[in-house]
Amino acid sequence: MKMEQAIFAGGCFWCMVQPFDEAPGIHSVTSGYTGGHMANPTYEQVCSGTTGHTEAVEIIFDPEKISYDELLTIYWQQTDPTDAFGQFQDRGDSYRPVIFYMNEEQKQQAEASKAALAQSGRFDRPIVTTIEPAVPFYPAEMYHQDYYKKNPANFSRNHAKRAAFMKEKWGE
Template sequence: MNTTMMSIRGLLSIPVLLLACAFVPANGFADEDERATALFAGGCFWCVEEAFDAVDGVVATTSGFAGGHVENPSYERVVAGNTGHYESVLVEYDPTQVSYDELLYVFWRNVDPLDGGGQFCDRGDHYRAAIFAGSEDEHRAARASKEELEESGRFEAPIATEILDRSTFYPAEEYHQNYYQKNPLRYRFYVTSCRRYARLDQVWEMKPGRREGSK
């Protein structure tokens, strides 16, 4: 794990007050408004929140943890390792405005799909990218999107991003939610130091500063 970058992010995420975590069942929190949820892991959840918040039809995003074997884990315990969790984001969206396939498109273009050891400067299993599919339809869509990329000839290396069964999602502490909005200067320092956007531009051949999914 990159000790320097872990220390930078650790300092940036020191809260004034730690709030207890709650959990959201694996089926999310779709309600009478006919909203749906999708669950993705793409490295730093601050950055994944920013990417999906920019998508028309996305109603809310929540940073947290999924895929592990420890109930209600704290951020400190997850980053210390051995809980099995991924830093993840629960995306709440209106399916009449944006489809799951479109969310997959945004997901892929905000991760480095060739990196199986983390994402960008953040190293370790909890920073790996993954799609947590909650139904057979989501599994089919996720597999199809991955196969399309594999067959596109874009990449010489194999795609390392996993497609996993959706599991219980635990929201992270409150100070992590909407971090990029609450702490814009610290967030931009972290993103720039981590070279996240620079790597995305390289992998996806975008123009510098252009983010897929941005309004």
Template structure:
């Protein structure tokens, strides 16, 4: 594996706790990190991001080997974790920090993200328009340690959160052919 095969992908899908587990089992994934991106404050804290005054999204940044894992595979899995029609947050998490977005790191990612968004819209899986924006990647700030791998550190709380938020019910309704994470 050479360094030129290593890429980053950044996705905002509402609560970052729920965006880690679906990706972590993928062959070719090197690292996944919860954090904040897209805002105007340097090194924001969780509390600052939750204040809705930093402009940041809760997001995950994946480092992957593109010889083993394609960007298209990441995009497909991303779409299956969110409500792409909601531009005000995700499930019971409301506000700008919980909006969805795809942050592209290069022109190839931008083109593939746009194509995947168009394909999802054409599929008519959702009645409402796809609202998830595709934006240029900006500085990614790692979230506090207690947010990293939250689902492993706090499995009961994580499961309760997922069920209570409505995320699992929504995903099962729109992606019944996929296994829940």
């Protein structure tokens, strides 16, 4: 079984894990940091805004069970692709929406899906999610992993604005 990797940033990584974690063909979803200039940053360092990192999720998946295009569909439905300066209540560069591609094929698929979303008319503002080459991904501290399972009440509070947006834009 050959696994592949995808990395997506879409605001608070706590809220990005569950939709991928529950999809078939997903081996693992890890919360972490990428896109910065410091090796092995801590949550506090990333939050300080001095490392250049973005909160993201690394997804290890079986492409025979779920395609990268299907992952992109899940991704778009979790984010506000018209907001370059954060997601929902989380503001700043560490929460910007980014698709980090692993190879040229992922880049082409991401660009095609972004163009299709822009042409769909679903959003009345430009799609500003960036598509960037993957750089080192650093797993977050253990207390951030599977946060939605460990802290369901706090997760629900943090996820409320995102959930309302998803329902408005994508329905049930």
